[in-house]
Amino acid sequence: MNHITFQQDRELDFIGLGRLCIDLNANEINRPMEETLTFTKYVGGSPANITIALAKLGARTGFIGKVSDDQFGRFIKSYLHKLNIDTRNVVTDHTGAVTGLAFTEIKSPTDCSILMYRNNVADLKLEAGEVQEDFIKRAKAILISGTALASSPSREAVFQAIEYARKHQVVIIFDVDYRRWTWKSKEETAIYCNLVAEQCDVIIAGREEFDVMEIVTGPEVKDDSATAQRWFERQAKIVVVKHGGDGSIVFTKDGGSSQGGIFPAKQVIKTFGAGDSFAGAFIYGLLQGWPVEKCQEFGSASASIVVSSHSCSDAMPTVEQIENLIREHRANSSI
Numbered sequence: 001m002n003h004i005t006f007q008q009d010r011e012l013d014f015i016g017l018g019r020l021c022i023d024l025n026a027n028e029i030n031r032p033m034e035e036t037l038t039f040t041k042y043v044g045g046s047p048a049n050i051t052i053a054l055a056k057l058g059a060r061t062g063f064i065g066k067v068s069d070d071q072f073g074r075f076i077k078s079y080l081h082k083l084n085i086d087t088r089n090v091v092t093d094h095t096g097a098v099t100g101l102a103f104t105e106i107k108s109p110t111d112c113s114i115l116m117y118r119n120n121v122a123d124l125k126l127e128a129g130e131v132q133e134d135f136i137k138r139a140k141a142i143l144i145s146g147t148a149l150a151s152s153p154s155r156e157a158v159f160q161a162i163e164y165a166r167k168h169q170v171v172i173i174f175d176v177d178y179r180r181w182t183w184k185s186k187e188e189t190a191i192y193c194n195l196v197a198e199q200c201d202v203i204i205a206g207r208e209e210f211d212v213m214e215i216v217t218g219p220e221v222k223d224d225s226a227t228a229q230r231w232f233e234r235q236a237k238i239v240v241v242k243h244g245g246d247g248s249i250v251f252t253k254d255g256g257s258s259q260g261g262i263f264p265a266k267q268v269i270k271t272f273g274a275g276d277s278f279a280g281a282f283i284y285g286l287l288q289g290w291p292v293e294k295c296q297e298f299g300s301a302s303a304s305i306v307v308s309s310h311s312c313s314d315a316m317p318t319v320e321q322i323e324n325l326i327r328e329h330r331a332n333s334s335i
């Protein structure tokens, strides 16, 4: 029991909506970008990573997005096919738009940054008329990635998807996924993210992301419990506040909360991807009907595996890998 009721008669467990991009992760780690010579190419984009995480955990998944009509777009689509992610609503752009690129700099395990190339990107060209109602109604849950709200027409496509999801009782999950360089101002981010969050059943964001959303609404004092309460007065049943290496707090509408720590990784390679793997495994737990504490533990263990790996998407773990890590951790803690 976790406060979320999914419609059981659905062909798909989960649909991700938003960007499908390319990550180019530096091979020479512990070096600044200026000195980096080679990169490895992976499918990337936060909602893509989350959907891939769920697919690797065995969920039946699909995606709504737009890719470029070139080698990168085709690479992304074929990667999704291989994981059995339904791409019937992944549209190909025909206006010459490109795939967003994220070059990652891994200066040290704790000093990582991302250089994003996002001019004229295909993902933000998804149009409301391209979102298929018939696809959304086949799913138990849909994830909206906040970056898809950064400009039109993708912004309107998100609102269209939300309309269809609500009409067909599809659980709506919002990952704020704030990438400041995609937006004109923090106020613009706050206005659109708040408009979406008030229609969502589950909200997942870092403390700093909630701070951005609270620029236009307050309160002045940043408090996780007060933040969650504000969304429980709208549609939300679960609010997750992420705190990086300090773990996370999950709040539930009935007044419950669960403070979760992390699974310290044996070797942290980079920290990005933690949020996506946490979200994927957390949502998987919700779909299984697990209590939120178990979903949170599963998410943290999944994040630990991804921060120990070079990639985000490719490194998303299986159920067995996560269970093994949790078992190992428990065995070590009881020594």
Ligand SMILES: Nc1ncnc2c1ncn2[C@@H]1O[C@H](COP(=O)(O)OP(=O)(O)OP(=O)(O)O)[C@@H](O)[C@H]1O
Pocket (backbone or CB within 6 Å): 206, 242, 243, 244, 245, 246, 247, 248, 261, 262, 263, 264, 265, 268, 271, 272, 273, 274, 275, 276, 278, 299, 300, 301, 303, 304, 307
């Ligand atoms: N260094 C770490 N080692 C182990 N687990 C971690 C680490 N950093 C984060 N996590 C786990 O991942 C969860 C989400 O991390 P975080 O709050 O950094 O998300 P995020 O900011 O969305 O991440 P991202 O860098 O992917 O955007 C945390 O609650 C924690 O469980």
Ligand SMILES: O=C(O)C[C@@H](O)[C@H](O)C(=O)CO
Pocket (backbone or CB within 6 Å): 019, 021, 023, 043, 044, 045, 046, 047, 049, 102, 114, 272, 273, 274, 275, 276, 312
């Ligand atoms: O979200 C992106 O566009 C880039 C991701 O794929 C990247 O690897 C990351 O930042 C994960 O948090």
